[in-house]
Amino acid sequence: MRSYLHRYADLAMESDTEHKGSMMIEQDVPHSKQIDPVRARFPYCIVWTPLPVISWLLPFVGHVGICREDGVILDFAGPNFVCVDNFAFGAVSRYIQINKEKCSITSNPSTMFRTEEEYRLVESGRNQYTWDESLRKSTQEYQHRTYNIFTCNCHSFVANNLNRLEFQAGGWNVVNLAVLILLKGQWVDRTSMIRSCLPFMFLFFIGITFGGVSFLTFLAFFTFVLVGWFLCGTYCFKNLIQL
Numbered sequence: 001m002r003s004y005l006h007r008y009a010d011l012a013m014e015s016d017t018e019h020k021g022s023m024m025i026e027q028d029v030p031h032s033k034q035i036d037p038v039r040a041r042f043p044y045c046i047v048w049t050p051l052p053v054i055s056w057l058l059p060f061v062g063h064v065g066i067c068r069e070d071g072v073i074l075d076f077a078g079p080n081f082v083c084v085d086n087f088a089f090g091a092v093s094r095y096i097q098i099n100k101e102k103c104s105i106t107s108n109p110s111t112m113f114r115t116e117e118e119y120r121l122v123e124s125g126r127n128q129y130t131w132d133e134s135l136r137k138s139t140q141e142y143q144h145r146t147y148n149i150f151t152c153n154c155h156s157f158v159a160n161n162l163n164r165l166e167f168q169a170g171g172w173n174v175v176n177l178a179v180l181i182l183l184k185g186q187w188v189d190r191t192s193m194i195r196s197c198l199p200f201m202f203l204f205f206i207g208i209t210f211g212g213v214s215f216l217t218f219l220a221f222f223t224f225v226l227v228g229w230f231l232c233g234t235y236c237f238k239n240l241i242q243l
Contacts (some may be wrong), residue, residue, distance in 0.1 A: 033069075037188045040085070040092065041071030044131065046158060048094040048181050049087060050196045058223060059200040060182050063089045066158045068132050074139055076157035079147045082139045088154075093192040094185035104166035105131050134164045145242070150229060152242040160243050174241055175234045 033043050045067045054061050065075030065087055077088035129137065138161045145152055155174035162172040187193045207215035233240035 033071075035095070035097070036071065037092065039071075040073060040087065042067045042073065042092060042095050042097070043069055043071040044098045044100060045071075045095045046098065046162075046177075046181065047073055047075075047087065047092040048185055049089050049092055050199075051089055055196070056199040056203050057219065058226065059197055060178070061226070062093075062181075062196075063087075064154050064158050064177070064181065066135065066161045068135055069130075074135060074157075076142050076145070076147065076154045080143055080145065081147070082142050082157070091192070092188055093196045094181060094187055096181065096184050096186065098165075098167060100131065102168050103131070105129060105134060129164075131165065135161055138164055151233070151240060156241065156243050163243065173234045173243060175230055178230075 035042050035045070047065050047067060048062045050056075050059070050062045063075065065073045065083075067073050072085045073083070073087045073092070075083045075088055077083045138157065141160070142157050147153065153174070155177050159172040159174055159177050162177070163170045204219075207219070211218070230241065
């Protein structure tokens with residue numbers, strides 16, 4: 001009986017040791033698909049950060065980019081130039097992680113165009129590229145685009161990517177993308193929120209204190225002109241703002 005109890009205790013200790021070892025192995029597995037703001041990794045995300053001066057007046061305006069499967073940020077930052085892993089205007093403040101199931105993409109690039117049926121799917125608008133392949137196509141396209149903040153900007157680049165991915169059936173432009181970020185964007189942390197909003201609050205306080213109604217009139221006019229430009233350029237003159 002005593003021998004049996006000793007054997008049972010040894011087996012229990014071995015089982016507990018194996019369980020702890022298994023937990024240690026699981027903890028050592030890299031979570032490459034998880035969001036990691038410290039390393040600036042945001043897999044399958046749209047990312048946003050405030051712009052100098054403009055965001056101080058209009059805090060809902062900012063610079064955007066889109067991320068690869070490994071979380072590396074891509075953003076259209078200048079003429080014929082797409083930044084890779086170097087977000088142009090500082091650390092990410094807000095992000096939206098895209099559900100791949102709402103995109104029309106394939107999981108294996110080797111399956112592209114193998115059959116006539118797949119070719120017909122592409123011709124009919126069903127995307128057969130992977131996530132990264134779609135982003136690479138848009139990057140190659142925008143590396144030959146002239147940057148213009150009013151007609152071809154970072155929002156144009158991200159909207160182009162979302163349409164290529166057929167996210168929620170496509171139809172993305174600079175306006176509905178900006179609204180998506182404003183309504184659905186998650187703050188990285190409290191510090192990011194303060195960093196984004198504090199300059200506007202400070203400038204608004206100074207403007208009201210020393211400018212009063214004149215400052216409010218200027219701010220309303222500036223907002224009307226900027227928002228009106230993109231609304232008209234998107235929905236009235238559809239060739240004005242490039243995608």
